[in-house]
Amino acid sequence: MLKHYKKQSHEIGVYLWIWGLLFVFSFFSYMVDYLNFEGTFRWTLIVIFMLSKAALIMAIFMHLFWERYAIVNVLLWPMTLMLLFVGIMAAESEYTLFTRLFYFIAGS
Amino acid sequence: MNRSTLPKGWDGFAHDWAADQKVFKGMSWGKAMMWIFLLSDTFIFSCLLISLLTGRASTAVSWPDASVVFGLEVFGVSVPLLLIAIMTFVLISSSGTMAIAVKYGYEKNRKLCTIFLLLTALCGAAFVSMQAFEWTKLIVHEGVSPWGNPFGAEQFGAFFFMITGFHGTHVTIGVIFLLIMARKVWRGDFDSGRRGYFTTMKSDYLAIEIMGLYWHFVDLVWVFIFAFFYLW
Secondary structure (H helix, E strand, C coil): CHHHCCCCCCCHHHHHHHHHHHHHHHHHHHHHHHCCCCHHHHHHHHHHHHHHHHHHHHHHHCCHHHCCHHHHHHHHHHHHHHHHHHHHHHHHHHHHHHHHHHHHHHCC | CCHHHCCCHHHHHHHHHHCCCCCCCCCCHHHHHHHHHHHHHHHHHHHHHHHHHHHHHHCCCCCCCHHHHCCEEECCEEECCHHHHHHHHHHHHHHHHHHHHHHHHHCCCHHHHHHHHHHHHHHHHHHHHHHHHHHHHHHHHCCCECCECCCCCCHHHHHHHHHHHHHHHHHHHHHHHHHHHHHHHHHCHHHHCCCCCCCCCCCCCHHHHHHHHHHHHHHHHHHHHHHHHHHC
């Protein structure tokens, strides 16, 4: 059965490198909190480190780097579309906050 | 099907999807289905995290400061997010050992594959234990509930228990399956062709890679929870 399918067999060094990099990125994102960075700078750093870690895990540990584009596209496009959902809900939450603040004041 | 003669890249993408035959060439149905399941699980976790950010952004009350709520005192010095940082490093390490277990599985190295699967399960169990400690601390000592807490906005508890609880459930299920897989590898089921108890089918070391996909996904989700719940 196994001989028909592609084996994801790679050098152990690749995994150890990624393991190390994940430690480094996790340490960096912890330092973002430890050093009390604020505002847009903080959020940008958090997202950069988060996406770097996610990319390393998916590409190397989950072997997507070596898989065919047929499966890679099935996975990455729906995940990218979630950003649209994030955008919609960001606008929605701003409107909710506005109405709450408005009626807390106007209603009192 | 000889994979090396297939077109690669975008040509390969069009070729695979346009062909009147199976799309995911060279990939077992089990692995393809695990990926599809993980994609659907991505949607569930995305919904939970997006509702967290929506809830947090739309409340007029101040949000609890995670680095204080989840801080620990070590020898009289309070360190922010200490337990969460340790949990993060433990889960990443378990992902590393899992990747190595998959490698040794494909090399049919039963002993090392079993050892690394057990190490992965051990890290997972340690993670869940620390989470249980964290929940106990918050519920019993600090009075955090899904409908209120002493730190700020009341929604905080509901999001916390839902998101970390759902993730912890995934880790727990993963640990159980890691132990089952470790036993199968140790007994040599994938070499002897012994049939599975539930599936009644023969399996092979591909099952370890599929197990690995699930486990790495659990780690992947934690990356996002760590960023959006604990650091944001």
